[in-house]
Amino acid sequence: MxxxxxxxxxxxxxxxxxxxxxxxxxxxxxxxxxxxxxxxxxxxxxxxxxxxxxxxxxxxxxxxxxxxxxxxxxxxxxxxxxxxxxxxxxxxxxxxxxxxxxxxxxxxxxxxxxxxxxxxxxxxxxxxxxxxxxxxxxxxxxxxxxxxxxxxEYSPLGAAFCGDEFTIAQLRAVYEAVWGTRLDPRNFHRKATGNPGFLEDTGRMTVGDAGRPAALFRLAAEARPAAGEPVRAVLNPPLMRPYS
Amino acid sequence: MxxxxxxxxxxxxxxxxxxxxxxxxxxxxxxxxxxxxxxxxxxxxxxxxxxxxxxxxxxxxxxxxxxxxxxxxxxxxxxxxxxxxxxxxxxxxxxxxxxxxxxxxxxxxxxxxxxxxxxxxxxxxxxxxxxxxxxxxxxxxxxxxxxxxxxxEYSPLGAAFCGDEFTIAQLRAVYEAVWGTRLDPRNFHRKATGNPGFLEDTGRMTVGDAGRPAALFRLAAEARPAAGEPVRAVLNPPLMRPYS
DNA sequence: GGAATTATTGTCAAGATGACGATAAGTATT
DNA sequence: AATACTTATCGTCATCTTGACAATAATTCC
Incomplete structure (x- = not known):
């Protein structure tokens, strides 16, 4: 032995x-x-x-x-x-x-x-x-x-900072806080919603907040943590932080 | 105590x-x-x-x-x-x-x-x-x-597989071996040499190999490991592997 | 000298990005 | 109820990047 x-x-x-x-x-x-x-x-x-x-x-x-x-x-x-x-x-x-x-x-x-x-x-x-x-x-x-x-930048894990359902603005606030920069709401919206395998529209909307109601999203199924399975948590194309 | x-x-x-x-x-x-x-x-x-x-x-x-x-x-x-x-x-x-x-x-x-x-x-x-x-x-x-x-993809460390001086083709062979894909020599050349802070031309050329002689490069100073200092080993823009 | 080989420079259309205008759909104010 | 305000979302446009591929350059091989 x-x-x-x-x-x-x-x-x-x-x-x-x-x-x-x-x-x-x-x-x-x-x-x-x-x-x-x-x-x-x-x-x-x-x-x-x-x-x-x-x-x-x-x-x-x-x-x-x-x-x-x-x-x-x-x-x-x-x-x-x-x-x-x-x-x-x-x-x-x-x-x-x-x-x-x-x-x-x-x-x-x-x-x-x-x-x-x-x-x-x-x-x-x-x-x-x-x-x-x-x-x-x-x-x-x-x-x-x-x-x-x-x-x-390279993974959909920004969503981990939000709850199960969130608006694009909430997600953007996460990116802004973590990166310490301001991001253009319109460009961020385009990139986040246009990225295949990132977000999934729940069909529901926010209510009661100021301004126009926002659509609620959740992580796309393929980006969500599955039991036991390693998540293929890759964002393609990546959402790069501004480089100055 | x-x-x-x-x-x-x-x-x-x-x-x-x-x-x-x-x-x-x-x-x-x-x-x-x-x-x-x-x-x-x-x-x-x-x-x-x-x-x-x-x-x-x-x-x-x-x-x-x-x-x-x-x-x-x-x-x-x-x-x-x-x-x-x-x-x-x-x-x-x-x-x-x-x-x-x-x-x-x-x-x-x-x-x-x-x-x-x-x-x-x-x-x-x-x-x-x-x-x-x-x-x-x-x-x-x-x-x-x-x-x-x-x-x-995200760092100049592909060069760590080469010696101190290397050609673009040698560097490309590294990328191809590690990623397990073929890369277009012309596009790779453009991206590698065009990336600020990645490569530095030594001014010297290969001799004796088949084909046209190739320029020898080394890692740019800012990407080379300095004694004690953490290398800012970031490639911007990244050299992404093909996504199929 | 010509063929073969490899390096390097261009070209072009398609896709991605950043800046910003315009519109939509709510709440707050009067 | 009308107006102002606020935030969300869609569109436009010039610029940059990318992938596919043509063309040219500079060697070795035969």
Whole structure:
């Protein structure tokens, strides 16, 4: 019976989740306030240690549910990148597998005072302001935002920020918030609705809003996550961000 | 002094490297023949355990050097994705951080009979043939090839498969091998040379080959890997593979 | 020297893009 | 109810990009 070599180094492994959403036309990230050392009192990405017999995705979902108090976390989860194990944590070597969640704006339960408090923070405020994140989480956040930006170009996952049904204007607001640019409503409308395999008209319309009612769309069937199946989540042609 | 919790689960962590190159107009992958259980005798990706105090990239480079007998492995190395820790290895939970190397066709030293033998294998043969890879390495290889394919669209890294200087035709052969399609030489030439920040004319020409001599190019300065700096490796406009 | 081979420059129609005008269909205001 | 306002949607047009393919250039091969 084959066994691992005795002298084998083993590492604690964590998952960290960069959960992004769009609130008030700005990109927001879910952060917790750390209640324990190290970095006690600092803002940090939600996450935690991977348990024995757990997969990476499972661990990410479990941690996210635990720290937000939300049972079924909505949105699209994917692996981002791994960092470490060296020089990330003053307690020693730790490998972390960062994940990216693109989610609609879901409410986070305010946990009691003894638990870690999770809340949405504008990404611009977090990165530019003086709210220094714990560990190497600022770097992870930067990588995650860049990944999200390019995901919007090449995949239909911008829709993951919206609910099940959304208007073209809502989708455009997502693109504008994530890319940090303004987009021409007419050209965006043409490209989004004209892209085969991206959107599907529900036939229904918004009611009660100001202005002309808008048609409600959902992700096209081929772009929707199927159970177990890997989504062929490719936008063709891509919706490129303006390059100046 | 903060310490890790006592009950913390620790995992062995490995790096696996999918080293790709183009040989005889076909995409090839570097594989070793395993000399130990489990999967003794099977083909597998090069890789091995991350040692204490080692970073992920360092470990990947060290393993690659050890298993190929090449001191300075050429090409572009980047992290691919992590897999695990559950259900990958009959010996128990192992997390692996897969890496992708895009390299020119470098010769692999044939190791002695007691060491693991590394060699290039055509990807098509490996995935379609009955050479079943060890562990979950077939899946990792599939992911790596897909990553390489899209890298060629959005980044100048196709040049990583060539040497320092290369002709447009050599670069095109890389694209054709990786994408598995034929490309029109004239249109490819126009797009490659017309892309700002991609190629730089060396002023020199090939000699001795059949046909008209070709101009030699190298990666443009802004696309070349600088020491320590992250390369702004983005191709604008992208060189999209034909979509049928 | 002529044939074969490969590189490179053009041409042209079709498709995609960015800027912006015009119209449609609601709500808010008077 | 009429008017103003707001937002959605459709259209136009010049420009850029793309794919298909003709033509020419500069070598080696025979």
């Amino acid at each position: 084959a066994e691992f070599p005795q002298a084998l180094t083993r590492f604690p492994v964590t998952v960290d989740i960069v959960a992004l959403t769009v609130r008030d036309d700005a990109l927001n990230v879910l952060l917790i306030t750390r209640r324990i050392e190290p970095f006690r009192g600092r803002l940090a990405l939600p996450g935690g240690f991977v348990l024995a017999g757990e997969g990476l995705g499972e661990a990410a979902i479990r941690e996210l549910a635990e720290e937000t108090g939300v049972e079924q976390v909505p949105g699209h989860l994917e692996q981002l990148q791994s960092y470490g194990p060296r020089g990330r944590d003053p307690r020693g070597d730790v490998l972390t597998v960062a994940h990216l969640l693109l989610a609609p704006n879901f409410p986070v339960l305010s946990a009691g005072s003894d638990a870690e408090h999770a809340a949405w923070y504008p990404v611009g405020y977090v990165l530019d302001g003086d709210a220094e994140l714990a560990f190497d989480h600022a770097r992870i956040l930067v990588d995650a935002v860049e990944r999200a930006r390019s995901k919007l | 903060a310490e890790f919790p006592q009950a913390l689960t620790r995992f062995p962590v490995t790096v696996d490297i999918v080293a790709l190159t183009v040989r005889d107009d076909a995409l090839n992958v570097l594989l070793i023949t395993r000399r130990i259980e489990p999967f003794r005798g099977r083909l597998a990706l090069p890789g091995g355990f991350v040692l204490a105090g080692e970073g992920l990239g360092e470990a990947a480079i060290r393993e690659l050097a050890e298993e190929t007998g090449v001191e300075q492995v050429p090409g572009h190395l980047e992290q691919l994705q992590s897999y695990g820790p559950r259900g990958r290895d009959p010996r128990g939970d192992v997390l692996t951080v897969a890496h992708l190397l895009l390299a020119p066709n470098f010769p692999v030293l044939s190791a002695g009979s007691d060491a693991e033998h590394a060699a290039w294998y055509p990807v098509g043969y490996v995935l379609d043939g009955d050479a079943e890879l060890a562990f979950d390495h077939a899946r990792i290889l599939v992911d790596a090839v897909e990553r390489a394919r899209s890298k060629l």
